[in-house]
Amino acid sequence: KNEVEQSPQNLTAQEGEFITINCSYSVGISALHWLQQHPGGGIVSLFMLSSGKKKHGRLIATINIQEKHSSLHITASHPRDSAVYICAADALFNYGGSQGNLIFGKGTKLSVKP
Amino acid sequence: DAGITQSPRHKVTETGTPVTLRCHQTENHRYMYWYRQDPGHGLRLIHYSYGVKDTDKGEVSDGYSVSRSKTEDFLLTLESATSSQTSVYFCAIRGLAGSSYEQYFGPGTRLTVT
Numbered sequence: 001k002n003e004v005e006q007s008p009q010n011l012t013a014q015e016g017e018f019i020t021i022n023c024s025y026s027v028g029i030s031a032l033h034w035l036q037q038h039p040g041g042g043i044v045s046l047f048m049l050s051s052g053k054k055k056h057g058r059l060i061a062t063i064n065i066q067e068k069h070s071s072l073h074i075t076a077s078h079p080r081d082s083a084v085y086i087c088a089a090d091a092l093f094n095y096g097g098s099q100g101n102l103i104f105g106k107g108t109k110l111s112v113k114p
Numbered sequence: 115d116a117g118i119t120q121s122p123r124h125k126v127t128e129t130g131t132p133v134t135l136r137c138h139q140t141e142n143h144r145y146m147y148w149y150r151q152d153p154g155h156g157l158r159l160i161h162y163s164y165g166v167k168d169t170d171k172g173e174v175s176d177g178y179s180v181s182r183s184k185t186e187d188f189l190l191t192l193e194s195a196t197s198s199q200t201s202v203y204f205c206a207i208r209g210l211a212g213s214s215y216e217q218y219f220g221p222g223t224r225l226t227v228t
Binding site: 099 | 145147154155156157158159162164172204208211214215216217218219220221222
């Protein structure tokens with residue numbers, strides 16, 4: 001079993017729809033990252049969460065530490081949101097600290113149709 | 115722009131040849147990482163560095179070595195390239211964003227081993 005699981009693997013939506021991507025992890029973490037990768041493009045950090053909720057424009061990320069689960073929401077989706085969304089766990093070392101070694105989910109490929 | 119570049123951006127090489135990829139940062143960050151990205155596996159950590167001359171192995175380090183003689187440069191070497199090392203390689207740095215750490219990714223190097 002992978003330590004970081006994402007669902008769904010693929011998602012097709014119509015423009016304007018509300019989108020949710022889920023991430024579950026089985027390791028202790030110092031933080032959970034959400035990343036975006038456009039086709040043929042680089043990787044951009046969207047959010048870094050250690051608790052609660054963060055919002056940036058139409059993007060909202062939440063995390064439930066007790067349930068080891070995070071969600072990324074996109075409100076009023078747009079074709080330019082089409083990309084692969086990746087969650088990554090910043091896993092804790094045995095001593096309780098972090099060196100930023102990320103464990104990645106396999107990504108969710110989102111396609112938003114006009 | 116986190117000031118991180120990779121070179122070369124594309125490379126085709128033959129099996130058995132040595133290859134070195136360079137990651138350069140202008141931000142003076144302590145932590146640097148090399149990842150590979152493959153279909154079906156997502157991103158995986160190869161090696162990381164937590165300071166000059168301080169490096170450690172990641173999940174998929176076999177067949178790779180790294181060196182960091184200066185803060186700004188982190189080199190990844192494939193001593194004898196194999197076809198299984200055909201991949202997209204991303205370098206990343208870990209830097210403070212406000213009161214928390216973010217990871218910033220380079221543009222990637224597409225390596226093909228024939």
